[in-house]
Amino acid sequence: DGGITQSPKYLFRKEGQNVTLSCEQNLNHDAMYWYRQDPGQGLRLIYYSQIVNDFQKGDIAEGYSVSREKKESFPLTVTSAQKNPTAFYLCASSTGLGGLHFGNGTRLTVT
Amino acid sequence: GENVEQHPSTLSVQEGDSAVIKCTYSDSASNYFPWYKQELGKGPQLIIDIRSNVGEKKDQRIAVTLNKTAKHFSLHITETQPEDSAVYFCAAQANYGNNRLAFGKGNQVVVIP
Secondary structure (H helix, E strand, O other): OOOEEEEOOEEEEOOOOOEEEEEEEOOOOOEEEEEEEEOOOEEEEEEEEEEOOEEEEOOOOOOEEEOOOEOOEOOEEEOOOOOOOOEEEEEEEEOOOOOOEEOOOEEEEEO | OOOEEEEOOEEEEEOOOOEEEEEEEOOOOEEEEEEEEEOOOOOOEEEEEEEOOOOEEEEOOEEEEEEOOOOEEEEEEOOOOHHHOEEEEEEEEEOOOOOOEEEOOOEEEEEEO
């Protein structure tokens, strides 16, 4: 089945450590996105990539970094510079012509 | 940029009744309006969408209506069932070449058996 795989589902880190969240898609979509979800805040765009080797900042990019070396992969690194990293992170992809396909998310807890 | 507002934030309905969620948007250039359903612990799933060249679209028990003049669009769920309980997000997209969606903050729908 085609889809988006995010791993792991739950992730725990100590404050001050960088952590990388994985996102893989086999939908052959060009565009990929990272969103952050906090209670009552909806979905906020962190970074997006419309094509391999290119990506743009979203609305809340500070403290995050991404890479897009392969079409099917778009990993997100939460750096120690992110002041409030605890959240639910969602990866998505699209053909660019319409709606997004989301993964089932990674819940990151930083203590 | 686009600003999408969603009301009400929480909606409780009796099983079998209808539920309506309304969203407003700010950018008159927006031309694509999807709705997503998110169940607990999962990612959002696209359930229906509408483009600005039509006013209404139906898919079984769900429908979406669009009023471009007033800049609002609504999700209608008829004959609600317990499995309709979820958080619903609306979104709007303007065709500026980056395909970015602006999301509402979500609406918790609770269907009471």
